[in-house]
Amino acid sequence: MHPRWNEGRAEAEAALGGDPLTCDAITADFRILQRRKGHRYSLDDLATAAEAVRATGGNTVPRYLDLGCGIGSALLMVSWRLKPTTIVGIEALDVSATLARYNLRLNALQARLVEGDHREVTAAWTDPPFDLITGTPPYLPVGTALASPDPQRAAARLELRGGIEDYLASADRVLAPEGTVVACAGGGDADRVEAGAKAASLHIHRRLDVIPRPDAKGPLFSVWTLKRSRCGAVDHQSLLVRGADGRQTLEARAMRDTFGLPD
Numbered sequence: 001m002h003p004r005w006n007e008g009r010a011e012a013e014a015a016l017g018g019d020p021l022t023c024d025a026i027t028a029d030f031r032i033l034q035r036r037k038g039h040r041y042s043l044d045d046l047a048t049a050a051e052a053v054r055a056t057g058g059n060t061v062p063r064y065l066d067l068g069c070g071i072g073s074a075l076l077m078v079s080w081r082l083k084p085t086t087i088v089g090i091e092a093l094d095v096s097a098t099l100a101r102y103n104l105r106l107n108a109l110q111a112r113l114v115e116g117d118h119r120e121v122t123a124a125w126t127d128p129p130f131d132l133i134t135g136t137p138p139y140l141p142v143g144t145a146l147a148s149p150d151p152q153r154a155a156a157r158l159e160l161r162g163g164i165e166d167y168l169a170s171a172d173r174v175l176a177p178e179g180t181v182v183a184c185a186g187g188g189d190a191d192r193v194e195a196g197a198k199a200a201s202l203h204i205h206r207r208l209d210v211i212p213r214p215d216a217k218g219p220l221f222s223v224w225t226l227k228r229s230r231c232g233a234v235d236h237q238s239l240l241v242r243g244a245d246g247r248q249t250l251e252a253r254a255m256r257d258t259f260g261l262p263d
Contacts, residue, residue, distance in 0.1 A: 004106060005023050005031060005106060008033070008102055008105070008106040009021050009023050009033055011102070012033050012098070012099065012102045015098055015102075016035070016095060016098060016099075019035055019036075019037075019038070019095075020035070020036040020037070021033045021034060021035060021036060021099075022034050022036050024041075025261065026041065026073065026076050026077060026080075026259070026261075027076065027077055027080040027081070027259040027260055027261065028080075028259065028260025028261065029080075029260070030076050030077075030080050030107045030109075031103075031106070031107065032071065032072065032073065032076060032103050033071070033099055033102055033103055033106070034071060034099070035095070035099070035152065037150075038095070038150060038152045038153060039070065039071070039096070039150075039152045039153050039155075039156040041070075041071065041073035042073075043210065043220070043241065044136050044184045044210075044221050044223075045073035045074045045077070045136055046077070046255055046256070046259075047184065047208065047210050047221075047223050047239070047255060048074050048134055048135075048136050048182055048183065048184045048223050049073075049074045049077035049078045049081075049134070049258075049259070050077075050255040050258045050259075051182050051206070051208055051223045051225060052074075052078050052082075052132060052134050052180075052182040053078065053081050053082060053258055055132075055180045055182055055205075055206070055225045056082060056132060056180065058081065058082070059082070060082055060083050060084065060085070061082055061084050061131040061132045062084065062085045062086065062131050063084060063085065063086040063088075063128060063129070063130045063131050063132070063176070064078060064079065064082065064084035064086065064087050064088070064130060064131065064132045064133075064134075065088045065089070065090070065130040065132070065133045065134075065174065066078070066088070066089045066090070066133075066134045066135070067090055067118045067122075067133060067134070067135040067137075067167055067170055067171065067183075068090065068091060068092070068118050068135060068136070068137060068161070068167070069089030069090060069091045069096075069100055069113070070091060070093075070096045070100065070136070070156070071096050071099040071100050071103060072089060072099070072100040072103040072104060073136075074134050074136055075087065075089045075100075075111065075134075076103060076104075076107060076109065077258075077259050078132070078134060079109055079111065080259060081258060081259060082132070084131075084132070086112075087109065087110065087111035087112065088111065088112045088113075088114060088130070089104075089111060089112070089113050089114070090113075090114045090115075090116065090118045090121050090122075091113065091114075091115060092115065092116055092117045092118070092155075092161055093151065093152060093155050094115075095151065095152050096152055096155070097113060097115050100113055101113055117161050118135075118161070118162075118166075118167070118170045119161065119162055119166055119169070119170055121170075122170040122171075122173040122174050123170075123173060125173065125174045128176075129174050129175055129176040129177075129179065130174055130175060130176060130179055131176050131178070131179050131180070132179065132180050132182070133171045133174070133175055133179065133180070133181045133182070134181075134182050134183065135167040135170075135171065135181070135182075135183040135184075136183070136184050137159065137162070137163055137164050137166075137167045137183065137184070137185070138155065138156055138157050138159050138160070138163070139157075139159075139163070139185065139186035139189065139221065140157055140159060140186075141159050141163060142159060142160065145157065163185075163189075163192065164183060164185040164189060164192055164193055164196050165192060165195065165196035165199065166196075167183055167196075168181065168183065168193075168196040168197055168199070168200040168202060168226070169196070169199065169200050171183070171200070171202070171226075172200035172201060172202060175202075175228065177228060178227075178228070178229075179227070179228070180225065180226070180227055181202060181224075181225070181226040181227070182223065182224070182225050182226075183223070183224055183226075184221050184222065184223045184224070185221065185222055185224060186221055186222075187209065187210075187218050187219035187220055187221050187222055188218065189222075190207075190222070193222075193224050197224075197226055201228065202226040202227065202228060203226060203227055203228070203229060203230050203231060204224060204225070204226050204231075204234050205225045205226060205227055205231045205234065205235065206224070206225035206234065206235040206236075206237070207222055207223075207224055207225075207234055207235070207236045207237070208222060208223045208224075208237050208238070208239055209222045209236075209237070209238040209239070210222065210223065210238075210239050210241065211238055211239065211240050211241065212241050212242065213240070213241065213242050213243075213244075214240065214243065214244050219238070220241075239251045239252065239255075240252070248263060
């Protein structure tokens with residue numbers, strides 16, 4: 001590991017009061033600092049970033065925004081692959097924003113991090129709109145599950161600052177006319193996505209159901225691609241992560257290949 005990462009990790013740990021961090025690969029040559037016992041980047045970040053790359057055909061986009069960017073997981077992957085001219089992340093939680101700032105700096109990624117609730121930030125936005133917007137919101141409404149005593153874990157699981165409907169509303173406020181929104185939602189939340197899209201005047205173009213294993217009762221989550229323009233039939237696909245033998249499927253490995261990650 002490059003010495004700057006060892007130094008950066010030590011500095012970030014000190015900024016977080018000594019909270020232990022790990023330094024992990026997130027693309028072929030980007031790394032990410034994460035709390036060892038906090039929220040860590042996961043499959044929904046990877047699948048959302050991969051679908052964003054697919055939606056753009058792998059072509060550079062001028063302006064890219066990640067709503068509720070957390071520690072920068074999806075933002076780093078999308079930016080590494082698409083190399084947008086302007087990159088912006090919005091994050092409200094202090095600990096996650098602190099880590100995101102270190103992750104952007106240590107990867108030498110020129111990006112702007114806005115601290116605040118995405119619902120309020122987008123409502124007051126005055127800059128030009130975005131060509132691509134991603135979001136990986138939590139899936140559980142407040143009151144449907146116990147909140148973790150760890151604020152970062154709680155925010156990643158419970159809709160403390162809104163669910164998929166709020167993310168789509170925020171995206172609508174700052175989306176370019178020909179722009180694309182890619183966001184994930186719980187596997188059983190199709191009705192919520194459809195209602196949120198209608199309220200935001202967005203149209204669903206693609207739905208990818210991510211199924212963890214063959215015996216799963218349904219998708220773990222789904223990644224949705226939306227635009228302002230109407231389309232015909234929605235491209236509804238599914239992706240099986242692991243086969244009956246427990247090994248990653250070719251499709252799951254292809255997502256990792258998008259970002260130069262080994263199996």
